[in-house]
Amino acid sequence: MDSRKAKELLVRAVTTFVSLSVAIPLLWIVADVVIKGLPAINFEFFTSLPAPFGETGGGVANAVLGTLVINAMSSLIGIPLGVLTGIYQSEYSGDKRIYSLIRTSIDSLAGVPSIILGLFAFTIIVMRVGHYTALAAAFALALIMIPPVSKATEEGMRSVPIEIREAAIALGLPKWVITLKVVFSIAKGSVITGSLLSFARISGETAPLLFTSLFSYYWPAGINEPMASLQVLIYNYAMSGFGEWVTKAWGASLLLLLIVLMINTLVRAVSKNKGGY
Amino acid sequence: MYHKLEVKNLSAWFNEKQVLKDVSISFPSNNVTAIIGPSGCGKTTFIRCLNRMHELVPGARVQGKVLLDGRDVYRDMDAMEVRRKVGMVFQKPNPFPNMSIFENVVAGLKLLGVRDKKVLSERVETKLKEVGLWEEVKDDLRKSGAMLSGGQQQRLCIARALAVDPEVLLMDEPTSSLDPASTAKIESLIRELKEKTTIVIITHNVQQAARISDFTGFLYLGSLVEFGETKKIFESPKNPLTERYVTGRFG
Numbered sequence: 001m002d003s004r005k006a007k008e009l010l011v012r013a014v015t016t017f018v019s020l021s022v023a024i025p026l027l028w029i030v031a032d033v034v035i036k037g038l039p040a041i042n043f044e045f046f047t048s049l050p051a052p053f054g055e056t057g058g059g060v061a062n063a064v065l066g067t068l069v070i071n072a073m074s075s076l077i078g079i080p081l082g083v084l085t086g087i088y089q090s091e092y093s094g095d096k097r098i099y100s101l102i103r104t105s106i107d108s109l110a111g112v113p114s115i116i117l118g119l120f121a122f123t124i125i126v127m128r129v130g131h132y133t134a135l136a137a138a139f140a141l142a143l144i145m146i147p148p149v150s151k152a153t154e155e156g157m158r159s160v161p162i163e164i165r166e167a168a169i170a171l172g173l174p175k176w177v178i179t180l181k182v183v184f185s186i187a188k189g190s191v192i193t194g195s196l197l198s199f200a201r202i203s204g205e206t207a208p209l210l211f212t213s214l215f216s217y218y219w220p221a222g223i224n225e226p227m228a229s230l231q232v233l234i235y236n237y238a239m240s241g242f243g244e245w246v247t248k249a250w251g252a253s254l255l256l257l258l259i260v261l262m263i264n265t266l267v268r269a270v271s272k273n274k275g276g277y
Numbered sequence: 278m279y280h281k282l283e284v285k286n287l288s289a290w291f292n293e294k295q296v297l298k299d300v301s302i303s304f305p306s307n308n309v310t311a312i313i314g315p316s317g318c319g320k321t322t323f324i325r326c327l328n329r330m331h332e333l334v335p336g337a338r339v340q341g342k343v344l345l346d347g348r349d350v351y352r353d354m355d356a357m358e359v360r361r362k363v364g365m366v367f368q369k370p371n372p373f374p375n376m377s378i379f380e381n382v383v384a385g386l387k388l389l390g391v392r393d394k395k396v397l398s399e400r401v402e403t404k405l406k407e408v409g410l411w412e413e414v415k416d417d418l419r420k421s422g423a424m425l426s427g428g429q430q431q432r433l434c435i436a437r438a439l440a441v442d443p444e445v446l447l448m449d450e451p452t453s454s455l456d457p458a459s460t461a462k463i464e465s466l467i468r469e470l471k472e473k474t475t476i477v478i479i480t481h482n483v484q485q486a487a488r489i490s491d492f493t494g495f496l497y498l499g500s501l502v503e504f505g506e507t508k509k510i511f512e513s514p515k516n517p518l519t520e521r522y523v524t525g526r527f528g
Binding site for chain 2: 161163164166167168169170171172173174177181182185186188
């Protein structure tokens with residue numbers, strides 16, 4: 001074999017081996033979580049409140065509900081802010097300095113570790129109201145959602161070709177109509193994808209919740225109260241050293257993993273038939 | 278003869294570069310006027326000055342007057358009003374990809390708030406019939422405009438421009454991306470449309486100008502070299518430059 005072919009073979013072998021081995025941790029995690037989490041899953045797991053420490057049985061229903069409520073509140077704040085910022089950046093930011101100011105701010109926000117966003121929410125909300133509250137969690141998680149949502153919106157809208165915009169302009173439509181009903185409408189697939197991905201992202205965030213919504217062993221009592229979440233439940237139960245709770249933590253991990261995988265599948269479905277550009 | 282649209286001493290720039298030099302033309306109502314000239318002569322800039330699309334480009338500037346029924350489109354009207362009255366069809370068909378065939382035709386009405394289903398449906402049928410597309414698409418009105426062929430898409434775009442009842446229709450080389458059969462259909466459509474509207478068409482195809490237009494203007498290096506009845510421009514041009522261009526000796 002000449003050396004050219006040998007090099008070709010070497011590169012192919014090394015890249016194949018490395019890329020297969022990076023898939024192993026994921027498969028390992030999934031397998032481990034499924035094996036250890038599956039025994040925890042039963043009807044009670046989804047419908048009951050946690051059993052007190054030391055007792056068997058009970059479920060994580062309040063944490064499932066809490067995660068959904070916190071995620072929903074975060075989305076209600078984060079997605080509109082992200083979308084509106086993206087629309088401004090793509091269509092209205094005539095002044096380059098304002099554009100780069102916002103762009104830099106958003107890029108920096110995306111780089112802030114989530115634990116710091118949690119601390120920030122703690123100092124400006126929790127310390128003021130005097131108790132842990134799910135609202136502060138929603139605020140912290142919304143800050144995590146804004147950068148990816150605004151970028152997906154901006155990029156989706158920017159990729160709408162000038163020919164399409166000119167067709168709308170030539171019909172004598174006002175700018176806001178063109179922006180929202182033509183350009184944004186075409187970019188909708190990208191906006192939905194970005195929003196779903198950011199939703200999946202916050203479903204796993206734990207650090208900000210420890211400073212904000214903390215945890216509760218009861219049903220959510222109100223959005224301005226401490227609230228259970230799957231993430232913090234996993235954190236608490238896994239560290240408890242109590243076998244029944246550790247199993248519950250595995251069950252909750254499996255649930256969280258399934259939620260995130262489901263969203264990712266949904267994203268693929270959306271981006272496959274989003275059409276347009 | 279009534280002149281629907283009059284251009285007086287029009288000059289246009291992109292930053293420092295002057296692309297139109299003191300052009301004056303009067304477009305007769307219910308006639309087809311062709312603007313011909315080699316690439317880069319300012320044809321597209323010229324036509325885009327008529328519905329105020331030129332000013333969308335950063336650094337673009339216009340001087341002179343464009344009068345629609347005697348009203349200066351730059352001083353007496355706002356840009357959106359001008360564009361509703363002066364419709365435009367582009368080189369490449371550009372249907373809205375997020376809308377069905379139906380929605381594309383009435384996009385101008387619907388997006389401006391016309392909700393009446395009956396009005397919209399009637400408009401869709403009339404306009405698609407006008408452009409000769411109705412029989413081909415009447416069963417697929419809910420499908421995306423993107424499924425149509427290039428020539429059908431262009432006729433859809435013409436229907437969309439006509440649906441807001443423009444008084445003038447500007448066409449920027451509307452057949453340049455189409456095959457000969459689609460081109461022939463659009464050419465015969467243009468001859469019919471002049472019953473209702475005043476048409477200004479840009480073409481780099483001299484034969485097309487001869488086939489479809491009543492008047493022709495020859496633009497060269499940003500200046501109007503000659504303007505007159507198409508027959509005269511082609512049979513007895515006054516300027517030797519025009520003669521050389523229409524006989525295909527340069528271009």
